[in-house]
Amino acid sequence: MEKRTRPSQPVTTTQTSFEVFELIKERDGLTLSELDAELDLAKSTLHRHLATLEDLGYLVRDDDTYRVGLWFLDLxxxxxxxxxxxxxxxxxxxxxxxxxxxxxxxxxxxxxxxxxxxxxxxxxxxxxxxxxxxxxxxxxxxxxxxxxxxxxxxxxxxxxxxxxxxxxxxxxxxxxxxxxxxxxxxxxxxxxxxxxxxxxxxxxxxxxxxxxxxxxxxxxxxxxxxxxxxxxxxxxxxxxxxxxxxxxxxxxxxx
Structure with a gap:
């Protein structure tokens, strides 16, 4: 398992959004219930992060599955x-x-x-x-x-x-x-x-x-x-x- 070192004063909301995104990327797409089982987050908090990432174009939702958006091609x-x-x-x-x-x-x-x-x-x-x-x-x-x-x-x-x-x-x-x-x-x-x-x-x-x-x-x-x-x-x-x-x-x- 990778050992993660964190900055002394991380911006926790940004950090959480990237953790959500990284998990979706690594698994080639996950549903809300799959993410909820993997992450130690309240479901309402998780949903807000997903909605924000989707609104910005970093995630797309295909039926019930969240995937990496094509915006990352440009990046x-x-x-x-x-x-x-x-x-x-x-x-x-x-x-x-x-x-x-x-x-x-x-x-x-x-x-x-x-x-x-x-x-x-x-x-x-x-x-x-x-x-x-x-x-x-x-x-x-x-x-x-x-x-x-x-x-x-x-x-x-x-x-x-x-x-x-x-x-x-x-x-x-x-x-x-x-x-x-x-x-x-x-x-x-x-x-x-x-x-x-x-x-x-x-x-x-x-x-x-x-x-x-x-x-x-x-x-x-x-x-x-x-x-x-x-x-x-x-x-x-x-x-x-x-x-x-x-x-x-x-x-x-x-x-």
């Missing part, structure tokens, strides 16, 4: 237009996907989680449930590991304190000492790897993207384990992902 596109990493990296990610014929993820870190800001699909896509905009734990992902490895140790420990190290598969790192061993290995070779740690049968390799010495994101190649086995990752794909990461860094520096 999402606005966020991408304003994100320099996305603007600089998306075409290079597409090039890498075309070269390797595998799926390429461009990701940033926000609030201790990986946020996928672009997905480039190669000729041999691996079907999974991740989408652009999806927030995911850092430690099971190739891109997430690359980010963790080049963050300051104090920041890594704060992320672990907040989100923990929950398992996604039997291969996921769940021990803090093991995490820091992975970080050391990743720093030494310059790229990260994951073998079935996020999804069984999915391997990946990632490289950090840095600007002025600070990690701002990562680019990663992911694919079915039979198409990108360990040897291919270390002998071929690692060099390609490092080269693209370096190109993105240069473009960020001079953009």
């Amino acid at each position: 999402g596109f606005s966020a991408m237009r304003q994100n320099e990493l996305y603007q600089v990296g998306k075409d290079l990610a597409e090039n890498l996907a075309e070269q390797t014929e595998h799926t390429v993820w461009l990701s940033a870190e926000q609030n201790g989680l990986a946020v996928h800001i672009h997905k480039a699909v190669g000729g041999n896509p691996f079907q999974n449930f991740a989408n652009v905009g999806k927030r995911r734990l850092l430690h099971p992902l190739a891109g997430g590991k690359a980010i963790l490895a080049f963050l300051p140790e104090e920041r890594v420990r704060s992320i672990v304190d907040r989100h923990g190290l929950p398992a996604r598969t039997e291969n996921t790192i769940t021990d803090e000492a093991e995490l820091f061993e992975m970080i050391e290995r990743t720093r030494e070779r310059g790229y990260s790897v994951q073998f079935g740690e996020a999804i069984v049968g999915l391997n990946g390799v990632g490289a950090p993207i840095r600007l002025e010495g600070e990690v701002v994101g990562a680019i990663a190649i992911a694919g079915a384990a039979n198409r990108i086995p360990r040897a291919k990752i270390h002998d071929e794909l690692a060099e390609q992902v490092l080269a693209i990461a370096n190109e993105i860094e240069v473009n960020l520096r001079y953009s």
Whole structure:
């Protein structure tokens, strides 16, 4: 379970509205009775939050089910237009996907989680449930590991304190000492790897993207384990992902 830290003086009505919205988003829609069972709110209070979010266009009601409104499409596109990493990296990610014929993820870190800001699909896509905009734990992902490895140790420990190290598969790192061993290995070779740690049968390799010495994101190649086995990752794909990461860094520096 994610450990949440809260501001010292949160605006509780705003916080509650976002908790309602986040739950609806995570579940792909919920009815009033389902929300009432999940949230520790008076039904009248819950109804007021729902009515406000619906009136503003952030939620829509389909029969008895509340869902995320299309207004968020505009917000999402606005966020991408304003994100320099996305603007600089998306075409290079597409090039890498075309070269390797595998799926390429461009990701940033926000609030201790990986946020996928672009997905480039190669000729041999691996079907999974991740989408652009999806927030995911850092430690099971190739891109997430690359980010963790080049963050300051104090920041890594704060992320672990907040989100923990929950398992996604039997291969996921769940021990803090093991995490820091992975970080050391990743720093030494310059790229990260994951073998079935996020999804069984999915391997990946990632490289950090840095600007002025600070990690701002990562680019990663992911694919079915039979198409990108360990040897291919270390002998071929690692060099390609490092080269693209370096190109993105240069473009960020001079953009």
